[in-house]
Amino acid sequence: MGTIMTEQTQATDPKKPVPSQTENKPDIIRVEGMNKWYGDFHVLKDLNLNVRQGERIVICGPSGSGKSTFIRCINRLEEHQQGKIIVDNIELTDDIRNIDTVRREVGMVFQHFNLFPHLTVLENCCLSPIWVRKTPRKAAEEAAMEYLERVKIPDQANKFPGQLSGGQQQRVAIARALCMKPKIMLFDEPTSALDPEMIKEVLDVMIELAGSGMTMICVTHEMGFAKTVADRVIFMDGGEIVEEAPPHEFFTNPQEPRTQKFLEQILQH
């Protein structure tokens, strides 16, 4: 699998991260027979997924298929009712200490950025390291500046989020999540709320991050990104995982009719 991808993309994109060699790595996320309901509505149906350390997963599927709900279960923004979710060897249960531990290791980037508007960019980034990780302020600020440099906006550190463009805000949101030095990053349609000309600057940051060996789960419809970065693409529909394949196979030879239909629709646009 790895060789095919290298050949295919090295020609097209020089920024293509090295394919992650994760075959021997341990699983960092295990989802087993997971079910979730909203009242009577069965939103997630018997999901199974293992993610190895350093793997990059892209989840796609039609709107309302449960993609957001699924990744929000992984850091317990949503509760599941049946089955198991084990993140970094910790099972997510009602135990608040487990939840806190998992959330410290899992960063999340939202569609609408969700930056804290009353804090500056730097304060947004330092908040959690200082209050949750108990990092001394000075060290936290230095680390935050490093991440802001990595997402290429160190010069905006003392502005408020409301003074930045959408693309800049989303990059701050990525830096904010990274400041917690998470082992896993979740992205929920990080470019869907952006104007077209800003999508690339965010994707570039994400591609760079993928190259650094971060475990990533991205809900996105950016198929170019999926082809470049993903180790596996997962297609969800109606709360089920319909198909799961390496990007090359997924895009060239989808097995399920539902996947074929979905790909036809989005590739038309």
Add this chain to the structure above:
Amino acid sequence: MAEPMLKPPKSAISPITWVRQNLFSGWYNTLLTLVVGYLLVIGVGPVFSWLFFDATFLGSGPSDCTGTGACWLFISERLNFFIYGFYPDDLQWRVDVMFGLLALSFVPQFIERFPGRKWFGLFGLTGLPVVGYFLVPGGNFGLEVVESSKWGGLMLTLILAYIGILASLPIGIVLALGRRSEMPIIRGICVVFIEVWRAVPLITVLFMASVMLPLFLPDGMNFEKLMRALIGITLWQSAYMAEVIRGGLQAIPRGQYEAADALGLGYWKKTGLIILPQALKMVIPGIVNTFISLFKDTTLVLIIGLFDILGTVQSTITDPAWQNVAIEGYVFVAFCFWVFCFGISRYSQNLERKLDTGHRT
């Protein structure tokens, strides 16, 4: 980049140009200006004459007042009573110290460049009540005791309003958070508390505090009337405050909670660092509105026999030695209230402007 957006440039138009553009920019505008000006002179002129030009400011007694203008002599003669009530003359320095500290804490808040004004304000919210607690009633450190029944006038008004405001804000915050709690018992208690207190007029609360509360308290435990009034006012005010703050809490988008959760901030850090700062900022106008109405509502303590500034004035204007000084008295009271309420309002506008980070979520 956002600076010009936050602060529009001041217009560079001279006053004369302004007058010409706005008041005399056509024959009908000129006519309108002249008519309105004439009416103002006719209407406001006599008021000004009464207030200032014909008024008596100096003199030695009631007979010096002319009767055609205001008799401000009455106010200055009785000023001591209006400010301190029956607080003994030789101990009034203690109250003066409090007035001084109050001014020191809050006047700098209006001066943009005052160094360390934050700390003065912080002292006003923390140290000031503590100093007042020891200084005004006395009884410690060799200070002579002054019964609260002797307190009155402006001093009493300020004590009621200040403590009511200071205590109702944190209690209101706790109630508002409690009302949104996921724990049914806590939520229930807060809902009942808020709905009960909000449904009762302040007069009733004050009556109950002065007449009924002693019946419920265990034997041997009793507070002075002032203390009971303060407790009543504070709890009543907290219920209002809670609802104002709840409005702010509800306006915070869900994404803010989720981002805080995802970063691993627990409930208290999330609430204290993310949710409350934004919610409170959003409802500053509502909070200030509540403060101002509380400030004015303190006059109701008159009916349980406490002499606030209105009470002292009202009991004096009937003095037969002075004739017809009721208007002067009420104008004086109104002026005092206006000064404080306007100050609160101005300060809140400063604060809103300062806290504006140019973001609407």
